[in-house]
Amino acid sequence: MNQPRRNIQWQGSHVTPEQRREAIGQRGCVIWLTGLSGSGKSTVALRVERRLLELGKVAYTLDGDNIRHGLCSDLGFKPEDRRENIRRVGELVRLMADAGVVAIVALISPYRDDRARVRARIPEGRFVEVFVDAPLAVCEERDPKGLYARARSGEIPNFTGISAPYEAPVDPELVLRTDESDVDGCVDRVVETIIPLLTL
Secondary structure (H helix, E strand, O other), X not given: OOHHHHOOOOOOOOOOHHHHHHHHOOOOEEEEEEOOOXXXXXXXXXHHHHHHHHOOOOEEEEEHHHHOOOOOOOOOOOHHHHHHHHHHHHHHHHHHHHOOOEEEEEOOOOOHHHHHHHHHHOOOOOEEEEEEOOOHHHHHHHOOOOHHHHHHOOOOOOOEOXXXXXXXXXXXXXXXXXXXXXXXXXXXXXXXXXXXXXXX
């Protein structure tokens, strides 16, 4: 079963990390926003991307819904599918960070082990886990896509926070209480965390 992999070797780049950093003026990193649906992950991620671009930085947001339109369109929402979804995105952002991009991920990513596996694939100090922490009641009240109501009625199975678990981060680099802080304040905190990483 592993036979084909024996014939595959990692192809190293002819460009060093230092040369890449000099060419684009920054080092890459991964900013991973995790939290319940409706917690504000995408809103914060997209504003952070915009702010970084205004500062002349190279950044790109990978939103969970967008990822499932292409890269992970073949996956459902069972635990094993969620794990594969995170694995694929993790490999993608690892390459993006290596290229010098600030890869901003906005995914529910409900399982700690899956997030830990992604972190383990990213160079030390280049992965920032951001827990977008809004209580379930607040997320349900917002319910921007009407998903909680459908999950409560049984229309959507395996829905995180209702019929599927969410494992909150134990020791994230940053916690954003979007029920207590406005979006700009949350964006400020993320950007302040990211900027020093781009020159280290």
